[in-house]
Amino acid sequence: MTSIRCAATRRSFSLNASIFAGVLLLLSAPSAADNQQQLDEVEAQLAQRQSQAASQKQNIEQLQQDLKKQEVAIANSSSQLRQTNNLLSQLGQRQSELEQQQQQLQTQLREQQQRLAEQIQGAYQQGHSDYLKMLLNQQQGSDLERMLSYYHYLSKARAEAMEALRESQLQLAELSDELERNREELVSQQQQQKQQQQQLAKQQEQRKQRLAKLREALSGEEAQIEQLQIAQQHLKNIITQEIEAQQRELERSTAPLDGLAKSKGKLPWPLTGRVLHSYNSPNRGQTRWQGMVIDSHPGTAVKAVAEGNVVFADWLRGYGLVIVLDHGDEYLSLYGYNQSLTREVGERVKPGDTIAHAGNTGGQPTNSLFFQLRHHGNTLNPNQWLARR
Numbered sequence: 001m002t003s004i005r006c007a008a009t010r011r012s013f014s015l016n017a018s019i020f021a022g023v024l025l026l027l028s029a030p031s032a033a034d035n036q037q038q039l040d041e042v043e044a045q046l047a048q049r050q051s052q053a054a055s056q057k058q059n060i061e062q063l064q065q066d067l068k069k070q071e072v073a074i075a076n077s078s079s080q081l082r083q084t085n086n087l088l089s090q091l092g093q094r095q096s097e098l099e100q101q102q103q104q105l106q107t108q109l110r111e112q113q114q115r116l117a118e119q120i121q122g123a124y125q126q127g128h129s130d131y132l133k134m135l136l137n138q139q140q141g142s143d144l145e146r147m148l149s150y151y152h153y154l155s156k157a158r159a160e161a162m163e164a165l166r167e168s169q170l171q172l173a174e175l176s177d178e179l180e181r182n183r184e185e186l187v188s189q190q191q192q193q194k195q196q197q198q199q200l201a202k203q204q205e206q207r208k209q210r211l212a213k214l215r216e217a218l219s220g221e222e223a224q225i226e227q228l229q230i231a232q233q234h235l236k237n238i239i240t241q242e243i244e245a246q247q248r249e250l251e252r253s254t255a256p257l258d259g260l261a262k263s264k265g266k267l268p269w270p271l272t273g274r275v276l277h278s279y280n281s282p283n284r285g286q287t288r289w290q291g292m293v294i295d296s297h298p299g300t301a302v303k304a305v306a307e308g309n310v311v312f313a314d315w316l317r318g319y320g321l322v323i324v325l326d327h328g329d330e331y332l333s334l335y336g337y338n339q340s341l342t343r344e345v346g347e348r349v350k351p352g353d354t355i356a357h358a359g360n361t362g363g364q365p366t367n368s369l370f371f372q373l374r375h376h377g378n379t380l381n382p383n384q385w386l387a388r389r
Contacts, residue, residue, distance in 0.1 A: 231318025257328025320361025
C-alpha cells in the first residue's frame with residue numbers, strides 16, 4: 001500500500017514537473033502574436049527607412065535643381081559683367097582718343113587764329129586806302145594787274161583762313177559734345193559694373209549656402225557614388241539622344257568635318273593648367289574619371305581643340321555648364337565645370353576659338369575644367385590625343 005502511494009506520488013510529481021516545464025516552455029517561446037508584432041515593427045522601420053531615403057533623394061534632386069538655377073544665374077551675371085568690362089575698356093580707349101583729338105584741334109585752332117590775326121594785322125598796317133590809291137594813281141597796267149592779283153590773293157587767303165577757323169571751331173564743338181556723352185556713358189557703365197559686381201557677389205554667396213546644403217545631404221560615401229553614377233548616366237543619355245539628334249541636323253546643313261584621327265597627339269590643350277585628375281584614375285568607390293580635370297583660374301578662356309560644330313551648350317548635372325563640339329566621324333570633345341559659355345548650339349568654331357570661361361559649376365569645390373574626348377560613344381584618353389607640353 002505504501003509502495004502504491006509512493007508510486008502514485010512519483011507519478012503525480014512527474015506530471016506536475018512536465019506541466020511546469022511546458023508552462024516554462026510556453027512562457028519562454030515567442031507566441032504567434034509576438035512574432036507578428038516583431039514583423040510589424042521591422043516592416044514599420046523598413047517603411048520609415050524607405051520613406052527617409054525617398055525624402056533624401058527628393059531633397060537632393062531639389063538641391064541639384066536649385067544649384068542649377070543659381071549657377072546659370074551666376075553664369076549670366078558673369079557674362080554681363082564681362083561685357084560691361086569690355087565696354088568700359090572700349091569707352092576708356094575712346095575717351096583717350098577723343099581727348100587727344102581735342103588737344104590737336106585746340107592746337108590747330110590756336111595756329112589758325114594766329115595766322116588770321118597776322119593777316120589782319122598786315123592788312124591794317126598797309127592801310128585801307130592803298131587799293132583805292134593804286135587805282136587813282138593810274139599806275140601802269142602791268143603793275144596794276146600785279147597788285148590786283150596780290151590783293152585778290154590776300155583776300156582769298158583771309159577768307160580761307162576764316163573758313164578753316166570756323167570749320168575747326170565746329171569740329172571742336174562736336175568733339176566736345178561727343179566727349180561729354182562718352183564721359184556720361186562711362187559713368188553709367190561704371191555704376192552698372194558696380195551693381196553687377198554686387199549682384200554677382202550675392203549670387204555666389206547664395207550658391208555657397210546651397211552647395212553646403214547639398215554636400216551635407218551627400219555626406220555619405222554611398223550617396224556620393226550614387227550621384228556620380230547618376231551624372232555619368234545622365235551624360236550618356238544626353239549624348240545618345242540630344243547630341244546625336246543635333247549631329248544629324250547639322251550634318252544636313254553644314255560642311256562635313258573629317259574627325260580627329262589625323263590630329264592624334266597633336267591637339268592643342270583647351271587651357272594651360274596642372275592636371276588634377278587624369279583619365280581612368282580612381283574617383284569614388286569603383287567609379288573612375290572618364291576624362292581629365294585641369295586646374296584653372298576663374299574666367300580663364302577655354303579654347304576649342306579643333307574645328308567643330310557646337311551640339312550641346314547647357315547646364316548638366318554633375319558637370320555644370322557644359323559645351324560639346326562635334327568634330328565629324330563621331331568624334332566629340334566635351335568641356336565642363338565652366339563659369340560661362342560663349343557659343344550656342346549650331347555654331348561652327350575654329351581651333352583656338354574661345355568657347356567658354358573656366359569655373360566651378362556643377363558643385364565643384366575648386367576652379368577647373370573637365371575635358372573629355374569620345375569616339376563612337378566611347379571615352380578616349382586625352383593624354384594620347386593632346387600635344388605634349
